[in-house]
Amino acid sequence: xxxxxxxxxxxxxxxxxxxxxxxxxxxxxxxxxxxxxxxxxxxxxxxxxxxxxxxxxxxxxxxxxxxxxxxxxxxxxxxxxxxxxxxxxxxxxxxxxxxxxxxxxxxxxxxxxxxxxxxxxxxxxxxxxxxxxxxxxxxxxxxxxxxxxxxxxxxxxxxxxxxxxxxxxxxxxxxxxxxxxxxxxxxxxxx
Numbered sequence: 159x160x161x162x163x164x165x166x167x168x169x170x171x172x173x174x175x176x177x178x179x180x181x182x183x184x185x186x187x188x189x190x191x192x193x194x195x196x197x198x199x200x201x202x203x204x205x206x207x208x209x210x211x212x213x214x215x216x217x218x219x220x221x222x223x224x225x226x227x228x229x230x231x232x233x234x235x236x237x238x239x240x241x242x243x244x245x246x247x248x249x250x251x252x253x254x255x256x257x258x259x260x261x262x263x264x265x266x267x268x269x270x271x272x273x274x275x276x277x278x279x280x281x282x283x284x285x286x287x288x289x290x291x292x293x294x295x296x297x298x299x300x301x302x303x304x305x306x307x308x309x310x311x312x313x314x315x316x317x318x319x320x321x322x323x324x325x326x327x328x329x330x331x332x333x334x335x336x337x338x339x340x341x342x343x344x345x346x347x348x349x
Contacts, residue, residue: 244332244334245334248334248335248337248338251338252338252341255342304346305339305342305343305346306343309339311329312325312329312331312336312339312340313343315328315329316340322336322337322340
């Protein structure tokens, strides 16, 4: 009987022993699942925080880009206005130059007519004035270098067949200035 009781106790103990181990392994599994969940939650929180920082950074970059574009647009508008002003000034200078040329041509024709009318009576006096005027013109020309001498690089590039824009870019002048110099040299007869 004692042997039977001891056997029954051993069987009950044996049945309870795996149950305890199963309880321990299930509690270990629950702890592990909780730790994994906590780690995943922390990871998700970190990802969300980084995403928010990225969104803020992108917003700042958009604002900076917009402000740069606005500044560039303003600068472009200002440069266009300056270009228009320079072109208007160029037209004014060209108008003045043509009026001066017209006036000098008219004065020369008037002097020629006066010379021809009074040539018989005042021939020595007129000849003297014409000679003095010619001497003054030659002295003025020798004192003031020709336009070709003042801008040798420009005329060299022009002789090579460069465009007005190309010459202006290479020399560092405005396009209108280059055109004006070329026109003046044509009128001077040096081109």
